[in-house]
Amino acid sequence: MLRFLPTLLLLILGFSSCNPFKIPEYKDFQNLRLESIGFNQTTVYMELVYNNPNRIGFQVNHTEADVYVDDVFLGRALSDTLIKVARKSDFVIPLRIQTDMKNIFKNAWSAISSKEVTVRATGTIRAGVGGLFKTIPLAYEGKHEVGMFEPRP
Numbered sequence: 842m843l844r845f846l847p848t849l850l851l852l853i854l855g856f857s858s859c860n861p862f863k864i865p866e867y868k869d870f871q872n873l874r875l876e877s878i879g880f881n882q883t884t885v886y887m888e889l890v891y892n893n894p895n896r897i898g899f900q901v902n903h904t905e906a907d908v909y910v911d912d913v914f915l916g917r918a919l920s921d922t923l924i925k926v927a928r929k930s931d932f933v934i935p936l937r938i939q940t941d942m943k944n945i946f947k948n949a950w951s952a953i954s955s956k957e958v959t960v961r962a963t964g965t966i967r968a969g970v971g972g973l974f975k976t977i978p979l980a981y982e983g984k985h986e987v988g989m990f991e992p993r994p
Contacts, residue, residue: 865892867889882941883940893926902968906979907962907964914941957984959984960981
């Protein structure tokens with residue numbers, strides 16, 4: 842039993858010195874484009890850029906969020922792409938948003954008549970290491986110019 846004591850002490854010290862996992866920080870979005878347009882449903886593609894502030898890398902295997910524009914439900918954003926995230930680095934989550942065109946038309950006048958809209962997304966990201974995944978919250982809210990659907994330079 843005494844010969845395992847140094848190993849046990851090292852394990853206890855190792856686990857007690859671990860910092861808690863910090864939630865990735867939203868930075869920006871990029872590559873916003875329409876993938877398909879229909880009378881009932883339109884698919885919007887975009888990539889969210891996040892920063893991993895942690896000293897360990899991890900994987901993201903599922904992202905899901907409800908997206909609102911000026912408090913009108915735009916649609917549900919989904920990504921089932923496996924993303925490998927390096928420690929202390931930026932990473933990109935590709936999302937496809939299935940929009941309900943009735944809600945787009947409800948929101949069209951306020952978007953046209955104002956210079957900016959409030960975009961809000963709430964949902965979850967499943968992230969983990971070594972096959973052990975945890976669901977962490979995804980929350981974003983920000984003001985965007987109405988021209989945000991135009992190609993960015």
